[in-house]
Amino acid sequence: MNSSEERSLTRSYSQEDVQQILNIALAQYPSTDAELSYAQILEIADELRIAPETLKLAETKWLTQQSASEKFKEFDTYRKLRFQAKLGRYTITNTCLVALNFLTGFGVPWSLYILIFWGMGFGLDAWKLFYQSQGQGYNRAFQNWERKQKIQKSITGLIDKFV
Numbered sequence: 001m002n003s004s005e006e007r008s009l010t011r012s013y014s015q016e017d018v019q020q021i022l023n024i025a026l027a028q029y030p031s032t033d034a035e036l037s038y039a040q041i042l043e044i045a046d047e048l049r050i051a052p053e054t055l056k057l058a059e060t061k062w063l064t065q066q067s068a069s070e071k072f073k074e075f076d077t078y079r080k081l082r083f084q085a086k087l088g089r090y091t092i093t094n095t096c097l098v099a100l101n102f103l104t105g106f107g108v109p110w111s112l113y114i115l116i117f118w119g120m121g122f123g124l125d126a127w128k129l130f131y132q133s134q135g136q137g138y139n140r141a142f143q144n145w146e147r148k149q150k151i152q153k154s155i156t157g158l159i160d161k162f163v
Contacts, residue, residue, distance in 0.1 A: 075142050076133070083129050090122050 013021065036044075045055045094115045101111035132138050 071146065072142065075145050078145065079129055079141075083125060086122065086125060090118060094118065 042052065042055065045052070094111070097111040097114055101109060128137070128141075
């Protein structure tokens with residue numbers, strides 16, 4: 001063994017460095033399907049001296065995180081659909097009110113007041129959707145949505161039992 005190989009074998013890395021190096025290596029993993037089997041993961045963990053129980057706990061934690069991530073995606077989709085529905089109601093209603101105001105005589109533009117005040121509330125909803133995707137307000141809205149989902153599933157389950 002030459003001296004450069006000996007130096008590379010005696011080098012040490014922090015845990016964070018090891019994770020980053022392995023992430024890069026796995027991203028370039030030369031496999032046709034680019035997926036590792038559970039047996040391969042166990043083999044890698046064994047080589048890294050990671051206990052199978054620790055690996056199982058890590059897998060469980062990862063699955064929990066994946067589930068939470070899916071719920072957040074579902075919540076964001078719900079928020080976008082709700083916003084689109086509000087946009088449709090806002091547009092149709094205010095178009096009709098402005099047309100009615102115009103047809104009855106545009107002396108006092110009463111429909112514009114409705115358009116402006118409703119538009120301010122609509123603008124706040126748009127801000128929440130596009131710029132508030134984290135923080136206390138977002139988490140509170142997510143928790144309320146999740147609670148409603150659970151209640152809805154419970155009620156649906158009860159109705160299915162009786163029907």
